[in-house]
Amino acid sequence: MMKQVPRIWVVILVTFVFCLFVLFQINKIDLIETNLQITHQVNNFFISIAASSHNQTLSFTRNANESDGIRAKQPEEEDTDACAGRYIYMHNLPSIFNDDIIKDCRPLIKWFDMCPFMVNSGLGPQVSDSDNTTARVLTVETGSWYSTNQFLLAVIFRERMKHYECLTNDSSLASAVYVPFYAGFDVxxxxxxxNMTVRDELGIKLARWLREKPEWGKMHGRDHFFVTGRIAWDFRxxxxxxxxxxxKLMRLPEFANMTMLAIETTAWANEFAVPYPTYFHPxxxxxxxxxxxxVKxxxxEYLFSFVGGPRPNLDGSIRGEIIKQCLASQGNCKFLNCNVNDCDNPVKIMEVFENSVFCLQPSGDSYTRRSIFDSILAGCIPVxxxxxxxxNQxxxxxxxxxxxxSVYIPEKEMRNGTFSLNKFLGGIDMESISRMRNEVAKIIPKIIYTKPGLVGPEKxxxxxxxxxxxxxxxxAMVKRMMEEGKDLQSEYSPIKDLKKLEVM
Incomplete structure (x- = not known):
């Protein structure tokens, strides 16, 4: 008969086996975690290398872009609203304030037929590769060159706004309200x-229409803006x-609260100058x-050039002196007289500017000229x-x-007849010219209106x-001022001195 093992020893043995099992499992888990940590660290190492390489590539690309004056829109984080603070609401105006105005396109500008320029959403007729000169002067094979008229900015801007990525139908989300009024063509x-009653009629009607909309009450129009292809003087x-x-559009109380974007401003603080449209819409x-x-x-061929016409009946105009010096420059200057030449021809205009180191930009009927932007587009240094x-614009x-x-020569220097453009511009060294031309080339992306539809990294x-x-x-600034109870008068008053040259 076998001797029985005491029960206590059975309990001890079972407990010992259980403890060994637990210790084994703990070691196994530690080993797995250690392996996971090692794997994670290795993965992080390679990920960091890849990320570093990717960031260097992005940095290189971004730096290369910005060296050309191009700033691509950077992608936002996926979990944030990329349009926060950027939503714009576009009023759906009755057609009498825009489309109906340009339907009857012939009388929009006296002595000039605007109808041919209305095609392609205001970009005008596309320039085709019709001869060797066109192919040499413009990159027409891209299909991005148009005979664009300067007065069609409002039409072009409205079409771009239709494709704006942060356009919203919910005005409560909007940070600003766009009013697509063709004010320039109306005036x-x-x-x-x-008479003045007819000239003021449509603006008064629109002011009343806007005032009755719920969007008006938010900031009493101070978040509203509109765009015009005319100079601001036409509305004051x-x-x-x-x-x-x-x-008197900008003297109406409603429009006096709004922001106007125009091709040329007056002294008022709620006006901002935007570029004239050029012929290039990439x-x-x-x-x-x-x-x-x-262009770089x-x-x-020419040291300097002037594209324009004389203004013999305009008091104080220096164009006559400029033309005289240009013609006497012994081939250093090219003068394209717009009184006898077709200065609406993109090829003729761009050919002169592309062949010139400096492009003279004297005032004409007003301070600014479309020629400023055409010459910059051609890589010509503006004077x-x-x-x-x-x-100041x-x-x-x-x-x-x-x-x-650019080069600045005060008008008074030209009026006394002793200043020589040929001598002064000819005395600028090649290093300075090269440096200025590179800066001019950087400005090009900022002063063109691209075709609608560019998105992502292409934008x-x-x-x-x-x-x-x-x-x-x-x-946003005006809104903060209102919330803080600050005086807004400085933002809606004539405070700019267009004749004053700011010392840099």
């Missing part, structure tokens, strides 16, 4: 032969007399890079004679230090994008 069709008639020029970054390389590498022609677009990209900060961003910034 231009009534400038000659109409001083007196209510038929003999005075323009209408649809890709590669097109812009290609064009920049072209061109061999230029200004008044701060009001560029420096396009503050969102041009470098603050005007010496980087750039062109003239439209800059105008929208700066307008949103202004509205």
């Amino acid at each position: 231009s069709r009534h400038l000659w032969g109409y 008639r001083v007196r209510d007399e038929d003999s005075d020029w323009g209408n 649809k890709s970054l590669n097109e812009i890079w290609r064009w920049q390389r072209k 590498s061109l061999k230029r 200004f004679f008044s701060p009001g022609s560029g420096y 396009y503050i969102w677009y041009f470098p603050k230090d005007y010496t980087k990209y 750039i900060e062109d003239a439209f994008e800059i105008a929208v961003d700066r307008t949103l910034e202004r509205v």
Whole structure:
């Protein structure tokens, strides 16, 4: 008969086996965790290398882009609203305020038929590769060159806004309200032969329409903006007399609260100058890079040029002196007289500018000229004679230090007849010329209106994008001032001195 093992020893044995099992499992888990940590560290090592390489690539690409003056829109984090603070609501205006105005396109501007330029959403007729000169002067094979008229900015801007990525139908989300009113064409069709009642009529109707909309009450119109392809002077008639020029749109209380984007401003703080449309409306970054390389590498035949006409009946005009010196320059200057030449021909205009080192930009009927932007597009260094022609106008677009990209010659120097353009411009060294031309090329992306539809990494900060961003910034600033109870008078008063040259 076998001797029985005491029960206590059975309990001890079972407990011992259980403890061994537990210890084994713990060691197994530690080993797995250790392996996982090692694997995770190795993965992180390779991921960090890949990320570093990717960031270096992005940095290189971004730096290369920005060296050409191109700023691509950076992608936002996936879990954030990329449109926060950037939503814009576009009023659906009755057609009498826009489409109906341009349907009858013939009388929009007296002595000039605007109808041919209305095609392609305001870009105008596309320039085709019709001859060797066109192919040499323009990159027409891209299909991005158009005979664009300067007065069609409002139509072009409205079409771009339809494709704006942060356009919303919910006005409660909007940081700004866009009013697609064709104010420029409304005033231009009534400038000659109409009394002030007719000239003011449509603006007064629109002011009433806007005031009755719920969006108006939010900031009483201070978050509203509109765009015009006319100079701001056309909307600030001083007196209510038929003999005075323009209408009183910006003197209406409603519009006095709004922000106006125009091709030229007056002294008022709620007006901001945006570029005149050029002939180039690219649809890709590669097109812009290609064009920049072209204009930077061109061999230029003329030291300086002037495209325009004389103004013999305009008091104080220096154009006559400029033309006289140009014709006497012994071939150093090219003069394209717009009184006898077709200066609406993109090829003729761009050919002169592409062949010139410096392009003269004297004031004409007003401070600014479309020629400023056509010459910059051609890589030609602009020569200004008044701060009001560029420096004090396009503050969102041009470098603050005007010496980087342009030459300034005060008008008074030209009036006394002793200043020599040929001698002065000919004395600028090649290193300075090269440096200024590179800066001019950087400005090109900022002053063109690209075709609608560019998205993602292809999207750039062109003239439209800059105008929208700066307008949103202004509205946000005014809103903060209102919330803090600050005086808004400085933001809606005549405070700018267009004749004063700011010392850099």
